[in-house]
Amino acid sequence: MIPTLLGVAVLIFVLLRVVPGDVVEARYLAQGSQFQSQDLMNQERAKLGLDQPLWKQFTTWMAGIARLDFGVSMWTGSPITEEIKLRFALSLQLAIMASLIAQVLAIPLGILAAVKQDTWVDYAVRVFSIAGLATPSFWLGILMILGMLIVFKWIPPMVFTPFWVDPWQNLVQLIWPALAIGYRYSAVGTRMMRSAMLEVLREDYIRTARAKGLWLKLILSRHALKNAILPVLTVMSLEFAFLLGGLVVTEQVFNLNGLGMLFVQAIAHRDYTLTQALVMLVATFFLFVNFFVDIAYAWIDPRIRYR
Amino acid sequence: MAATPQTLEELARTGERTGWVAAIVDFARQRPLGAIGAAIILVMVTMAAMAGLLAPYNPLETDYAAMLAAPGAGHWLGTDAHGRDVLSRIIYGSRTALMVGLGASLLGAIFGSLIGVASAYFGGRIDLVVQRIMDVFFAFPVIILALAVVAVLGTGAGNVILAIAAPMIPRCARVVRSSALSVREMPYVDAARAAGYGHPRIILRHMLPNVMAPILIMATAFLGEAILLEASLSFLGLGVQEPTAAWGLMLRGAAVEFAESAPWMAIFPGLAISLAVFGFNLFGDSLRDALDPRLRTQ
Numbered sequence: 001m002i003p004t005l006l007g008v009a010v011l012i013f014v015l016l017r018v019v020p021g022d023v024v025e026a027r028y029l030a031q032g033s034q035f036q037s038q039d040l041m042n043q044e045r046a047k048l049g050l051d052q053p054l055w056k057q058f059t060t061w062m063a064g065i066a067r068l069d070f071g072v073s074m075w076t077g078s079p080i081t082e083e084i085k086l087r088f089a090l091s092l093q094l095a096i097m098a099s100l101i102a103q104v105l106a107i108p109l110g111i112l113a114a115v116k117q118d119t120w121v122d123y124a125v126r127v128f129s130i131a132g133l134a135t136p137s138f139w140l141g142i143l144m145i146l147g148m149l150i151v152f153k154w155i156p157p158m159v160f161t162p163f164w165v166d167p168w169q170n171l172v173q174l175i176w177p178a179l180a181i182g183y184r185y186s187a188v189g190t191r192m193m194r195s196a197m198l199e200v201l202r203e204d205y206i207r208t209a210r211a212k213g214l215w216l217k218l219i220l221s222r223h224a225l226k227n228a229i230l231p232v233l234t235v236m237s238l239e240f241a242f243l244l245g246g247l248v249v250t251e252q253v254f255n256l257n258g259l260g261m262l263f264v265q266a267i268a269h270r271d272y273t274l275t276q277a278l279v280m281l282v283a284t285f286f287l288f289v290n291f292f293v294d295i296a297y298a299w300i301d302p303r304i305r306y307r
Numbered sequence: 308m309a310a311t312p313q314t315l316e317e318l319a320r321t322g323e324r325t326g327w328v329a330a331i332v333d334f335a336r337q338r339p340l341g342a343i344g345a346a347i348i349l350v351m352v353t354m355a356a357m358a359g360l361l362a363p364y365n366p367l368e369t370d371y372a373a374m375l376a377a378p379g380a381g382h383w384l385g386t387d388a389h390g391r392d393v394l395s396r397i398i399y400g401s402r403t404a405l406m407v408g409l410g411a412s413l414l415g416a417i418f419g420s421l422i423g424v425a426s427a428y429f430g431g432r433i434d435l436v437v438q439r440i441m442d443v444f445f446a447f448p449v450i451i452l453a454l455a456v457v458a459v460l461g462t463g464a465g466n467v468i469l470a471i472a473a474p475m476i477p478r479c480a481r482v483v484r485s486s487a488l489s490v491r492e493m494p495y496v497d498a499a500r501a502a503g504y505g506h507p508r509i510i511l512r513h514m515l516p517n518v519m520a521p522i523l524i525m526a527t528a529f530l531g532e533a534i535l536l537e538a539s540l541s542f543l544g545l546g547v548q549e550p551t552a553a554w555g556l557m558l559r560g561a562a563v564e565f566a567e568s569a570p571w572m573a574i575f576p577g578l579a580i581s582l583a584v585f586g587f588n589l590f591g592d593s594l595r596d597a598l599d600p601r602l603r604t605q
Contacts, residue, residue, distance in 0.1 A: 007443035015459045130592075134585035136535055138542055139558060139577035146566045146573060245450035249539050253563065263451075264543050267458040275458060283446040 001287050008283045009065075009276075013058055016272050024048070048074050050272075061276065075271040083262065083274065084281065090160060091251070091258035093170075094178055095243055099236075101182030102189055102243075106232070109186075110193020111220060117198060125190065132187030137246040140180040141253035148176075160256060177254045181246030185239070192235040196228040203227075230301055237293040240286060334597065341593025347586025355401040364392035366399040366552040375569045385571035388561035393571060397579050399552035404583060407464060407537040407547070408530045411471035416526040418472070419479025424514050426480065427487035428496075428506070437480075444477035453536055457545045467546045471533045479525045486518040493517075524595045531587035538580045554580045 024044045045051050049060065064071050070080040113125035145155055156176050161169040200206065201224060209219045248260035259278065266274040335342035354361060363383070370390035378385040384393040426437040444452065456470035490496065491514065499509045540546030541555030549556060557576035566573050 003439070004442050004446050007440070008446050011443055012455060015455060018459065130588055131581070131585060134531065134535075134588055135581045136538055136542075136555075136577065136584075138539065139573075139580065142558065142563060142566065142573045142577065145563075146570055149567050150570075240448070244448045245539065248450055248454070249542060252543060263454065264545065267454055267545060270458065275455070279447070279451065279455060282448065282451050286448060287446055 001291065004287060005280070005284060009062065009280060010058075012276055012279045013061070016270075016275060017054060024050070061273075065280070070277040071273045073266075073271055073274045075266070075269040075274065080274055080277045084259070084277070087258050087262055089162065090256060091247055091260065093163060094174055094181070094247060094251075094256070094258065097174060097178035098181035098185060098243055098246065101178055102186035102236070105182065105186035106189030106193055106236075107225075107229075110190045110232070111197055111225070113190070113194040114197030114201060115216075115220070122194075125194070129187040129190040132183050132190075135184065136249070137180045137184045138249040138253045140183065141177060141250050144176050144180060145253070156254065174256075177250045177256065180250050180253075181243060184246055185236075185243050188239045189232055189236050192232045193228065196231045197224060200224045200228045226300070230297065233293060233296065233300070237289055240289050244282060244286075334593070338593040338597065340589045341597075344586045344589030344591075344593065347582055348590055351401050351405065351583055351586065354398050355405045358399050358402055362392075362395035362398040364395040366391065366395040367550050368392075375565060375572075377569075378571050384575050385569065387557070387569075387572050388565060393557070393575055396552040396557060397554065397576060400554045400557065400576065400579065401583070403464065403547055403551060403553040404534045404537060404580075407468050407471065408533040408587075410468040411475060411533040411537075412526045412529045414468065414472035415475025415529060416479055416522055419476040419525070420483045420515065420518065420522045421510075422476065423480035423483030424487045424510050424518060427484045427491050428510050428514060430491070434484075438484075441477040441480055444474070445481075447474065449474040449532075450536065450539065453540060454543075454545060457540060462545055462548055464547050464551065467537055467540055470540065471536045475529050475533070479522070479529075482521050482525055483518050486521045487514055490514050490517045520598045524591070524598060527587065527591040527594055531584040531591065534587065535580065535584050 024041050042051065049057060052060075061071070068081075070084075072079050073083055076083070109125050109129070113122045116122050148155055156173045161173060163170045206219060206223060209223050210216075244260075247258065248263060250256075251258045251260040252264065259281075262274070263278050265271075266278060335345075368391065370386065372390065373382065373386050374390045375388060376382050376386040376390070382392050382394065384397065386392055387396070422437065422441075426434045447455070452474040453470040456473045457466060460466040460469060496509060496513060499513050504513075537546055537553070538555030538558075541553045542559050544559060547553040547556055554576045558573060562572040562576070
């Protein structure tokens with residue numbers, strides 16, 4: 001995992017610096033005064049450490065990360081850990097809610113489609129999940145806001161309330177973006193659940209269980225689900241990107257000041273330090289999720305053992 | 308050999324024709340969902356090809372007398388905040404979507420499959436190094452990598468194609484490599500080596516054609532995703548730029564601001580995105596089932 005992360009660090013560092021234009025230019029452009037003297041801009045660059053040779057910038061950055069110090073944002077000048085801390089809780093809560101929604105939708109729907117294979121139920125579930133893959137979550141978000149406006153003359157509040165301040169207010173606000181992201185994410189799981197379940201239902205031990213007269217409910221939950229859930233877990237963790245992608249665009253629609261919004265701003269401002277830190281954060285998180293899923297395999301399926 | 312050349316020729320010709328028609332009819336009958344997907348794609352391609360004839364208005368023409376006009380006889384799907392015809396912009400937007408989608412999946416498929424086949428062919432240390440580099444790319448979620456590339460190159464249609472192709476390359480390379488590994492063990496590859504052919508020739512002429520099925524499947528599957536990514540990037544303001552007609556762009560800004568008074572601005576472009584991606588996904592799924600039953604996992 002460490003070599004991969006180092007690779008990510010090198011890649012994003014080099015990528016950001018190969019192309020002309022930097023945060024100093026971006027800031028003057030934003031202020032509308034693009035013809036600043038070269039001296040002034042070089043001074044600014046020196047202040048940010050952009051005048052130093054690339055290898056030195058890189059080692060400084062790496063040394064900082066080793067001490068868990070990500071430096072300051074080149075755009076706002078405040079520490080990056082502060083910027084991230086402000087928004088981390090919101091995005092994490094949204095991600096957790098969205099994945100819960102996705103599981104709650106995907107697992108029962110997938111089982112239902114498999115059990116009722118080739119009936120209208122199966123077709124309905126399949127169309128529902130393919131449509132979920134095709135619908136951009138930001139559009140779904142816009143439609144939700146629009147629907148609530150027209151039907152209830154109400155929209156979710158645009159100012160964020162933290163969970164510990166007012167849990168109800170917080171949930172009422174975040175359930176909508178979570179639904180928009182979760183639906184799309186669930187589509188992947190539903191399709192996998194259906195095909196894994198179909199495979200398992202053809203196994204001999206399922207026939208045996210039915211032959212000895214077990215309830216269908218018990219067979220499904222005790223015998224079939226346990227064996228079918230593994231590939232679903234794999235795909236859900238591999239497609240974790242759906243969730244993150246959903247966060248980036250959906251936060252924009254619901255005007256939520258989360259990590260996705262921060263990322264988009266950092267890119268627009270060419271804020272190297274902040275972009276780097278966020279990319280590293282996401283890559284680390286992503287690798288950890290895959291790592292824990294690997295561990296979870298051994299726990300769910302005792303036949304799998306790692307040496 | 309009993310048949311005369313004339314009838315043989317005729318036979319071949321009719322066989323060819325019925326072969327094509329029959330194949331299409333068979334495909335439609337056996338995979339109705341795939342046929343629906345193909346029909347949607349066909350409509351979209353027609354729209355893009357004949358945008359000039361089909362669109363009732365110039366998609367860039369502003370008409371401040373008809374700002375936010377509701378759908379009606381003059382403007383079938385209404386107008387936007389600049390008085391531009393929504394229908395015409397959707398029709399022209401299909402060009403942007405198809406161009407970016409096709410461009411990105413073509414680029415991704417070409418580079419991905421070349422890397423994948425070469426990695427499998429050379430094997431050993433080269434394969435190991437290439438795989439580690441691919442691992443680095445896999446640590447990025449698709450949209451994050453695309454956004455990072457946009458951060459580097461800047462916005463605009465050409466850069467968006469590169470940004471979307473970038474996450475496609477390692478994914479394609481991994482799938483193609485696994486197919487190419489078995490092709491590499493085939494006697495004809497050894498035979499080609501023994502005949503003294505160079506590496507590029509063996510890779511391009513002997514191995515690549517034999518892994519075409521997974522490449523085709525990957526490329527079609529990615530087309531829908533590429534269209535969606537383009538829409539997302541444009542929606543974030545980091546993709547195609549105004550005033551170009553692009554579906555994601557049409558959902559940005561005013562579409563949300565005036566959602567209550569002018570919902571058509573928010574509804575129709577999104578519908579176009581969903582339908583297009585829906586079509587490509589349906590078609591891609593069926594194509595996968597038809598071409599390679601082994602990949603039928605999802």
